[in-house]
Amino acid sequence: MKAIIIREFGPPEVMNLEESADPKPGRGQVTVEIKAAGVNPVETYIRSGAYARKPDLPYTPGTDGAGLVKETGPGVGTVKQGDRVYLSGSLSGTYAEIALCRETQVHPLPDNTGFAQGAALGVPYATAWRALFQKADVKKGETAFIHGGSGGVGIAAIQLARAAGLHVVGTAGTLRGMKLVENQGASALDHGASDYIDQLRTLTGGRGPDVILEMLANVNLAKDLAVIAPRGRIVVIGSRGKIEIDPRLVMAHEAVVTGFVLFNATEGELKAIHEGLAKGLADGSLRPAIALEFPLALAPSAHEEVMAGGHYGKIVLVP
Numbered sequence: 001m002k003a004i005i006i007r008e009f010g011p012p013e014v015m016n017l018e019e020s021a022d023p024k025p026g027r028g029q030v031t032v033e034i035k036a037a038g039v040n041p042v043e044t045y046i047r048s049g050a051y052a053r054k055p056d057l058p059y060t061p062g063t064d065g066a067g068l069v070k071e072t073g074p075g076v077g078t079v080k081q082g083d084r085v086y087l088s089g090s091l092s093g094t095y096a097e098i099a100l101c102r103e104t105q106v107h108p109l110p111d112n113t114g115f116a117q118g119a120a121l122g123v124p125y126a127t128a129w130r131a132l133f134q135k136a137d138v139k140k141g142e143t144a145f146i147h148g149g150s151g152g153v154g155i156a157a158i159q160l161a162r163a164a165g166l167h168v169v170g171t172a173g174t175l176r177g178m179k180l181v182e183n184q185g186a187s188a189l190d191h192g193a194s195d196y197i198d199q200l201r202t203l204t205g206g207r208g209p210d211v212i213l214e215m216l217a218n219v220n221l222a223k224d225l226a227v228i229a230p231r232g233r234i235v236v237i238g239s240r241g242k243i244e245i246d247p248r249l250v251m252a253h254e255a256v257v258t259g260f261v262l263f264n265a266t267e268g269e270l271k272a273i274h275e276g277l278a279k280g281l282a283d284g285s286l287r288p289a290i291a292l293e294f295p296l297a298l299a300p301s302a303h304e305e306v307m308a309g310g311h312y313g314k315i316v317l318v319p
């Protein structure tokens with residue numbers, strides 16, 4: 001098979017498409033013929049060598065993907081050859097024609113969801129689900145502010161929050177991104193505008209949002225603390241640096257500031273997340289938006305694109 005191989009940490013060009021041995025499933029494992037692989041920002045941090053978790057070199061990047069079960073190992077009972085599945089992790093990396101997975105890392109992909117859409121589920125939708133239901137414990141009728149609504153996690157969060165009966169406001173940095181946010185049933189604000197936090201206050205009748213999902217905390221956490229509703233919850237999902245905040249705002253709003261890294265979720269928490277996603281896929285409320293599809297060999301361009309602005313949903317690689 002062909003796979004992207006990284007032999008040293010560095011810029012996007014360290015990713016090369018190479019010939020590699022086909023993986024074989026052991027006990028409790030399956031191989032999946034990858035039809036699309038999801039590109040997440042974290043894969044760029046890991047590739048650069050700047051991330052706390054570093055894989056042994058050489059390695060194939062990627063945790064998300066969707067495709068057809070190719071082979072099952074002994075003891076596998078939940079899937080069979082030819083099944084449509086999406087991946088929430090793999091043992092061998094998903095930027096490849098074939099990925100080796102534990103049985104628990106593959107989940108049914110319904111016919112109403114394309115392979116590129118399936119590749120958007122593993123990290124983005126699971127992250128959004130965990131933020132809303134396992135961290136913020138959202139309730140029907142509350143208002144959620146998705147601070148960074150036009151990317152992979154943001155679109156997922158808007159769809160999940162709308163399906164749970166919340167009022168949703170999401171931000172984007174372009175008119176096109178704002179339109180995408182609105183198309184998911186949310187009000188849209190421009191996080192590049194100087195008065196967008198005032199606009200958010202107005203939209204929420206002066207009260208502020210009950211819940212904020214924050215994609216860029218090093219830029220926005222101080223603003224979030226200023227606008228959060230009394231007893232609101234702020235969930236830090238993404239941050240790329242440090243920020244100074246006024247802790248008195250946490251006290252004054254009796255706010256909860258929490259955060260998480262999806263990698264830390266337990267098997268039980270992951271099971272609940274993927275059961276929740278299965279319901280949303282079945283009833284049609286979850287419809288991943290695909291911005292761009294790149295051939296596998298152009299993984300370096302996909303990494304540059306995912307770190308650029310102007311997001312419009314998810315970027316995927318197609319082997």
Ligand code: NAP
Nearest residue numbers: 041148149150151152153172173177238261262309310311
């Ligand atoms: P993505 O697809 O690259 O989207 C990035 C989003 O951030 C876009 O909506 C972008 O909007 C927005 N953004 C840019 N500048 C912003 C600003 N000043 N204020 C608010 N939003 C801004 O990334 P993603 O996959 O959705 O992930 C979002 C972040 O969460 C990343 O930092 C990622 O590393 C992190 N993450 C964390 C976990 C976890 O386990 N904690 C899991 C998944 C992702 P425009 O492009 O329209 O400006």
